[in-house]
Amino acid sequence: MQPEKFYYDNKIVKQFGIATIVWGIVGMLVGVVIAFQLAYPALSFGIPYTTFGRLRPLHTNAVIFAFVGNAVFAGSYYIFQRVLKTRMFSDTLSKIHLWGWQLIIVVGAISLLLGYTTGKEYAELEWPVDIMITIVWVIFGINMFGTILKRRERHLYVAIWFFIGTWVAVAMLHIVNSFELPFSIFKSYSLYAGVQDALVQWWYGHNAVAFFLTTPFLGLMYYFVPKAAERPVYSYRWSIIHFWALIFIYIWAGPHHLLYTALPEWAQALGTVFSVMLILPSWGGMLNGLFTIRGAWDKVKEDPVLKMFVVALTAYGMATFEGPMLSLKSVNAVSHYTDWTIAHVHVGALGFNGFMIFGMLYWLVPRMWNTTLFSRKMANQHFIIGTIGILVYAVPLYWAGFTQSLMWKKFTDSGQLQYQFIETITSIVPMYILRAIGGTVYLVGALMAVYNLAKTMKKGSFVANEAAEAIPFKLQAMPAVKMHWHSVIERKPVRMLILSLVAVAIGGAIELVPTFMIESNVPSIAAVKPYTPLELQGRDIYVREGCYTCHSQMIRPFRDEEARYGEYSKAGEFVYDHPFQWGSKRTGPDLHREGGKYPDSWHFRHMRDPQEMSPGSLMPTYNWLIENDINIKSTPAKIRAMQTLGVPYPKGFDKIANDDLHRQADSIVAGLQKDKIKVSRDKEIIAIIAYLQRLGTDIKKNQTTSNEVH
Amino acid sequence: MKFTNYLKQIQNVSIYPLISLILFTTIFTIVAIYVFSADKKKMDDQAGIPLQ
Structure with a gap:
């Protein structure tokens, strides 16, 4: 033949590969900047575009979708061709995929800095970018399946299954x-509201970790x-199992992000059970990887690629053991909203x-440039510096997480909370500084990789089209051994795709459907009314500035949280929240019952200079809210959109x-004037004050609730 | 466009996690049976694909 x-x-x-390196450095650099901002809020520079609330989504999106995303595409395009023994289906589609993805990253980054965000973590990009992502993802899918269909290898190697599962x-x-x-x-606005939005978001958020990372x-x-x-x-x-x-x-497993929240109990239990079960396949995979290296242990001492892989797999094992532990309700009660999650x-x-990415690049670049590593x-030094960086990053944050949680929960003998929120923050600032140093050390290691890889590229000569040969698929004899049913699946990629889809879709549907369909899962509260136009504008400013990156709006039913923030949050209180703003981290206090806690003038001064009202606060200034006018032209469109989503504003x-907006603004301005603050009614600060003063007050006004379930 | 609740309540909602557990266990068992009854040579051949 x-x-x-x-x-x-x-x-x-x-x-x-080059895109991976470039965006990796950008994403990590932004990470280092925001890490220092948490210790020194002045580093937000008092302008919106460089403030933590906008940079944090930029960091997470850049490392997830730009750094990791490009690395997955680089690695998978290399692997598809080798294990399927063919060139990619279409060079044109490959190019569209490449440049389309980079365009998404650039547009996404600019839009996040400008404050265009959906306010849902790791899904912050707004609707035009969402459509671009969908198109590029479909192109990737066509290219991937086209390649699979024109392959010269009968069997689909297990790596391909993981890429199919990822894509679906x-x-x-x-x-x-x-x-x-x-x-x-x-x-x-998100189509979903409150509890439903939270459930969909964390079903997504958790599975973005699962299927993208x-x-x-x-x-x-x-x-x-x-x-x-x-x-x-x-x-x-x-590997099959x-x-x-x-x-x-x-x-x-998604609901484990919402333990002790207003999510129905059965969904929380489902999340916990499956999270604990996750240890088994995760550790099976980790051990499979480590045991593969077992026979090559002598090489690990010398080879930076294998060293990186060993640490990568160990980190995978640690994170996938810790994850299920964090899903246990008793552990989650301590860890949630703290830096423990960030360390994890x-x-x-x-x-x-x-480390998987750097190991892969150290392996790929010399081969594609037909040379040896510069x-x-x-590279070995990078490995050591990187490992130290991870430790200096993670250990202080674990410490910070435990410390803060214990301080939050500490009562005096007389039954009072022992610490003010601000004390729990100021006591962990040294840990934040250490963490930022750890991140910087890791970034230095990454820069060494850039230098090393660039020098390697310069030293070698790039092989753009690498020659290979294989026997055409149709001419290959069928294997002599008896066919097993699973072999039939493995050889039929489309069947594989459908089965993977069924596996993930059943899980998603069973988790999501009851919360949407059944009234008793989101008990309504008669006293909860839609936001006024001014509050709605204020809420959109809250979303725009990324306040949810530091403040939660979800009080869990614990003694300390009720003592500190007020009555615990009920599912029915969020029915008009498109999108939900429960948050996942408390660098600042919970805001769900913020309404009426402080006078308007306090909020005004606090936004202008948080440290003036709350010495030691890590919050940056938001003085542009005092300068900027509310975009009142958008009010009618916002109201109409909310009506379409089912919010009962009158026809x-x-x-x-x-008119309503101005009336409410006038009364806030008049109140501020009494406290000797002069400000015009058109300013954004008025809207944000209106929103903050509304938060969590509905059920205080009227205690009659209907269909209330605790 | 609004997500309305079609049912007032659902009886025995705990059946949902049970369905998921049963489904998973079934699939896990079938895959495990297949995997451990599979031909050794074939498995080795497939594992060797990246190294060819």
Whole structure:
């Protein structure tokens, strides 16, 4: 039989690889900046575009979608071609995918800095960008399946399954979580409200970790670890179980982000049970990777690639043990809203994702440039510096998390809260400084990688089209061994796709449907009324400035939280919240019962200079809210959008909404004047004060509730 | 456009986590049976694909 000659497309791998490095440095640099801002709020510089609330979403989106995303595409484009023994389906589609994704990143970054955000973590990009993502993702899918269909290898290697699972799940998650109603060219409201929005968001948020940061990296692991160790994967049997168990269990675990919240109890229990079960496939996968390297232990001492992989897999094991532990209600009661979560995710992000990526690049670049690594010594130093960076980052944050949580919960003998919120923050600032230093050290390591890889590229000569040959698929004899039913699935990629979709869709549907369909799952409260136009404008400013990155709006039913913030939050209080703003971290106090706690003048002064009202506060100034006018032109469109979403404003209210807005603004201005503050009624500060003063007050006004379930 | 609640309440909602557990256990068992009854040579061949 005559083998066919063909060429692997290395250029697309190179381009995605370079994009990985460039965006990686940008994303990490922004991370270092915001880490220092948490210790020194003056570093927000008093302008909106460089303030923590806007930079934090930029950091998370940049590292997840730009750094990790490009790395997945680089690695998968390399792997598809090799294990399927063919060039990519279409060079044109590869190019559209590459440049489309980079365009999304640039547009996304600019829009986040300008304050266009949906206010939903890791899904902050607004509706036009969401559509762009969908289009590019479909193009990636066509290119991927086209390549699979024209392959010259009968069997689909396990790495390919992980990429198929990734593609299917991310498509589903992105579409379901991005349902939003545009009311202007760049802004929209989430179709879901309150509890429903929270459930969809964390179903998405958790599975973004699962299917964007984990499954594709396991695909990379199953290819690059055997390659680097020069031996096949330890157990191919395990890898099959690993795949099905992981994609089937992961999808159910989302509600563990909402323990003790207003989410129905049964959904919380579901999240916990499946989270604990996740240990098994995760550790199975980790051990499979580590055991693959086991026989090559002598090489690990020398080879920076294998060293990186060993630490990456260990970090994966640690993070996937910790994750289920954090899903236990008793542990979550302590960890949630603290820096423990941030430490946890960075063990995964810096350790697992980061080191897998650097290991992969150190392996790929010399091969594609037909040379050897410029400096193996420098790569080994990078490994050491990076590992130290991770430790200096994570350990202080664990400390900060425990310290703060214990301080929050501490009562005096006479039954009073022992610490003011501000004391719990000022006591952990030294930990924030250490964390920022740890992040900087890790970034220095990454810069060394940039230098080393650039020098390697310069030293070698790039092979854009790598020659290969294989026997055409149709001419290959069928295997002599008896076919097993699973082999039939594995050889049929479309069937594989459908089964993966079924596995993830069942999980999603069972989790989400009851919360949407059944009234008793979101008890309504008669006293809860829609926001006034001024409050709605204020709420949109709250979303725009990313206040949710530091403040929660969800009081859990604990003694200390009720003593500190007030009555615990009920599901029915959020029915008009498009989007929900529960938050996930308390660098500042919870704001759900903020209404009426302080006078308007306090809020005015606090926004202008937080440290004046609350010495030691880490909050940056928001003095531009005093300068900027409320965009009242948008009020009617916002009201109409809310009406479409089912918020019961009276018919024709959009036309008189601004009159109502001015009336309320006038009364706030008059109140401020009494406290010797002069400000015009058109300013954004008035709207944000109106919103903050409304928060959580509905059930205080009228205690009669209907259908209330505790 | 509004997400209305179609049902007042649902009886025995705890059946949902049970369904999920049963589904998972079934699939897990089937995959496990397949995997451990699979031909050793075939498994080795497939594991060797990246190294060819």
